[in-house]
Amino acid sequence: MDHSAIIKVDCVSKSFSNRGQTEQVLQQVSFDLEKGEIISILGESGCGKSTLLNVIGGFEQADSGKVLLDGHIVERPSRRCVMLFQNYGLLPWRSVLKNVELVLEDDAKIPANERREQAFHYLRLVGLHDKANLFPHQLSGGMQQRVALARALAIQPELILMDEPFAALDTFNRYYLQDELLRLQDKEKTTVILVTHDIDEAIYLSDRILIMSANPGRIRREIIINTSRPRDRSHQDFQHFRKIIFEEFHFNRPALPMEYSI
Known part of the structure; x- marks a missing residue:
């Protein structure tokens, strides 16, 4: 085992049953992830x-x-790893501050005043300390996702899993939050695994991109993004990686049946 790896995925396979049929969703998936690294899992x-x-x-x-995770087999969810979804998961009846505090309430060792201070600290990190007493419906979608990010960071996890976190946002909010994620990840040194359909997002954010193919799902190719940040989406290096990824999907896509050919 690579002892610098915080996460090791070792020959993972997974199937589901559907109406008496067994569908293999994952087949022999393996990869390592180093501490402080951002990888994207990209696929259709x-x-x-x-x-x-x-x-x-x-x-x-x-x-x-x-x-x-750090050499210990993952058998159940833990506070060392949090998941961030595109639907934010905020409780509408709790204020912004109380939504961030929520993840700290299970820890009896944290007094109420410290819990509040810690939640407020992470709201300040994402630039929403002045919105602490508002409710989720009073915020834009981009702001709600920043609250969700503050809540994820508040428990100081070793790993953040992000499932299409910016997909529901408009282009400008998505770009802004991509930059926010990089700024916060650099400050907190958190390790991130990002699932996305967005090729440009994967190139902009990632140290590495893992391209998956389907039926069953497996890692088809790893691409190392070795350019420095911040990355310029119009630069030829960025376009070079886009071309590699587009070609990877194009040349590995199953041929259309004859009647659908153009």
Whole structure:
């Protein structure tokens, strides 16, 4: 085992039963992730990206293989790893501050005043300390996702799993939050696994991109993004990676049946 790896996914396979049929969603998926690294898992719908994220987080169990977090087998969800979704998951009846505090309430060792201060600290990090007493419906979608990010960071996890976190946002909010994620990740040194359909997002954010193919889902190719940040989407290096990824999907896509040919 690579001792610098915080996450090791080792030969993970996963199947589901559907109307008496068994569908293999993941087959022999393996990769390592170093501390402080950002990787993206990129692939078309149905290739098992979200299932893989759930297995890594301990929300689902693999049929075979294993996931290790700091050398310990992941068997259930823990505070060392949090999941961030595109639907934010904020409780509408709680204020912004109380939504961030929520993840700290299970820890009896944290007094109420410290819990409040810690939640407020992470709201300040994402630039929403002045919105602490508002409710989620009073915020834009981009602001709600920043609250969700503050809540994820508040428990100081070793790993953040992100499942299409910016997909529901308009382009400008998405770009802004991508920059926010990089700023906060650099400050907190958190390790991130991002599931996305967005090729540009994967190139902009990631140290590495894992491209998945479907039926069953498996890692087809790893691409190392070795350019410095911040990255310029119009630069030839960025376009070079886009071309590699587009070609990877184009040349590995199954041929259309004759009647659908153009």
